[in-house]
Amino acid sequence: MTVRAVFERVLRAVERWEVLDAPSYPVEHGVSLTFLLTGRYARPLQDVLHGVWLGHPLHPALVTVPIGSWTTALVLDVLDATGRGGAGARPAARTAVRVGVAGAVASAATGLTDWQHAHDQARRVGLVHAGLNSGALALYTWSLADRARGRAARARVTAATGYAITLGSAWLGGALTYRHGMGTDHAARSYEPRRFTDVAAAADLRDGDPLPVDVDGMPVVLVASGDTVHAVGGRCPHQAGPLGEGWLHRGELVCPWHGSRFDLATGEPTQGPSTAPLPCFDARIRDGRVEVRRRADWRTPTAVTAIQEASR
Amino acid sequence: MKADEVLTAHHDVLRGLLRDLAETTADELERREQLRDRLLRELEIHTQIEDELFYPAVVDVSPLLSLAHAEHRQIDDQLATVMRTAPDDPEFVVEVRMLEKTLRHHTMEEEQRMFPQSHALGAERLEELGRQLEDRQRELTRSGGMRLMIRLKRAVLRLV
Numbered sequence: 001m002t003v004r005a006v007f008e009r010v011l012r013a014v015e016r017w018e019v020l021d022a023p024s025y026p027v028e029h030g031v032s033l034t035f036l037l038t039g040r041y042a043r044p045l046q047d048v049l050h051g052v053w054l055g056h057p058l059h060p061a062l063v064t065v066p067i068g069s070w071t072t073a074l075v076l077d078v079l080d081a082t083g084r085g086g087a088g089a090r091p092a093a094r095t096a097v098r099v100g101v102a103g104a105v106a107s108a109a110t111g112l113t114d115w116q117h118a119h120d121q122a123r124r125v126g127l128v129h130a131g132l133n134s135g136a137l138a139l140y141t142w143s144l145a146d147r148a149r150g151r152a153a154r155a156r157v158t159a160a161t162g163y164a165i166t167l168g169s170a171w172l173g174g175a176l177t178y179r180h181g182m183g184t185d186h187a188a189r190s191y192e193p194r195r196f197t198d199v200a201a202a203a204d205l206r207d208g209d210p211l212p213v214d215v216d217g218m219p220v221v222l223v224a225s226g227d228t229v230h231a232v233g234g235r236c237p238h239q240a241g242p243l244g245e246g247w248l249h250r251g252e253l254v255c256p257w258h259g260s261r262f263d264l265a266t267g268e269p270t271q272g273p274s275t276a277p278l279p280c281f282d283a284r285i286r287d288g289r290v291e292v293r294r295r296a297d298w299r300t301p302t303a304v305t306a307i308q309e310a311s312r
Numbered sequence: 313m314k315a316d317e318v319l320t321a322h323h324d325v326l327r328g329l330l331r332d333l334a335e336t337t338a339d340e341l342e343r344r345e346q347l348r349d350r351l352l353r354e355l356e357i358h359t360q361i362e363d364e365l366f367y368p369a370v371v372d373v374s375p376l377l378s379l380a381h382a383e384h385r386q387i388d389d390q391l392a393t394v395m396r397t398a399p400d401d402p403e404f405v406v407e408v409r410m411l412e413k414t415l416r417h418h419t420m421e422e423e424q425r426m427f428p429q430s431h432a433l434g435a436e437r438l439e440e441l442g443r444q445l446e447d448r449q450r451e452l453t454r455s456g457g458m459r460l461m462i463r464l465k466r467a468v469l470r471l472v
Contacts, residue, residue: 025363025381032385036392036469116385119378247413250406256417257379259386 011175014128015121024127031112043271049113050272057183057275059110063173065103067166070140072096074163077156094147097140097159104137114183117239117258117273122180125172132169136162185276186240187233188218196284196291205229205290210253212244215292219244220281222290223253223264230264231281231292238274253278315366315441316427322358322449323419329354330412334405344399353462355391357452359384361445366430369441374429376421383418390414395469 014020035042051058076093079085108130115126139162146155176182192215199213205224212234213220219234221243232253234244241257248254252261252270260274267278281292313321333347362384367377390411397407430438452458 028381028385032388036389039396042389042392117382119382123378245417247417249410249413254410254413256414256421257382257386259389259414 007171014125017124020124020127024123028116031116046113047272049110051275052269052272055275057114059107059114060177060183062103062110063107066100066107067170069096069100069103070163070166073100073159077159081156090152097144101137101140101144108133118182122176122182125176129169129172129176132165136165136169185237186235187237187276187279188235189279190218191294192216193293196293198289199292200290202285202288202290208248210244210246220292221253222283229283229285229290231283232262232264232267233279236260236274237276237278313442314438315445316430318442318445319366320423326354326358326415330408330415334408334412338400341399348394352466356462357449360452361448365441365444365448370430373432374426376426379421380426383421387414387418392469395466
């Protein structure tokens, strides 16, 4: 069997492992309660961990710290074990393991925060990913304790075992992103429509009530407030939630699935879990009809500029 | 009553409570407190009977369970915000309206999408499930443990 086939088989099995759903909701309730206990800081804290401030998920960026440190530790351990590392190899390996442990704890916090909002198969894969990583973290912590006690040989074995588990688990983490699309942008991105296109009757707009419309099969949400009409993409970047079924809170559009909030003028997320902005459209009312056009934030060779549009 | 009718009737209670709460004025502080406490209790009971009985029963006929859980979570988070906001705070009604919209979306999703899917279970099973839901709801309303849990939750949410 090829490497690919082995991993594929494991992934399929984990995805279908419905037994995991029983512990998964209590675990989420535990995570949720922990955040609720931070009171008004619950949201800002989760946004920091999701990576709303960063513009993409923090978790995949942070995991490079434990993986990198533990790789360094592995190399130093091998040098030390074969007597080629000199006097500095052993203390250096210990420092590398310690940095990795700290990085792993931070990675776990960001991972759990993202995992709370995973559905079905992705939720199961995430739980196994978290379980394996916790096992690896426990082994490295043990290894660290052994290093302090001078039990170098056993410390190297536990670290190497932890490393193998980490690599296997990282494959599952990759599957969460590249297969299940966790943390990737699910908003409909397109340059269309380049010209103002009729989407609705102005009379259908209700002040402060999002109106879902369709532009060439692409969902768009219209929100009227006073004299202005805002138009943004109708699919949440986080997990493609239907923003047309959302609502306004303090002038921001709320996703009905996981509560991401978006600024209507800029499309920027003001609250996670979404870390990516919504696509924006220019909107105008002509002869009682609402027309929208994709807002071009840079000029592409075929884009219709505002001047061209005005002279049509 | 069938399971979906029991739950829809309870949705009406929840929507009514939220409407009443949103319509109170800043000089009806006592009424605000009372309605809010009643809402906390009813929401807690509702979530529990759905999680315990209804969702496990429809797991094979509805693909919407993950969404229902996600929406419960959003309701729970917003309820925490409402509990944390002082009844005389000018933002109180804003937060209650947010909770009202969150709940309205969730109940709409269930009533228009999940409940029709649940009809695949057959009338007999739905009647039986309805009876179980009503019994459990009555039991939880009277339960001392539930009352204690709610009091604890209220105290903790106000504290933080």
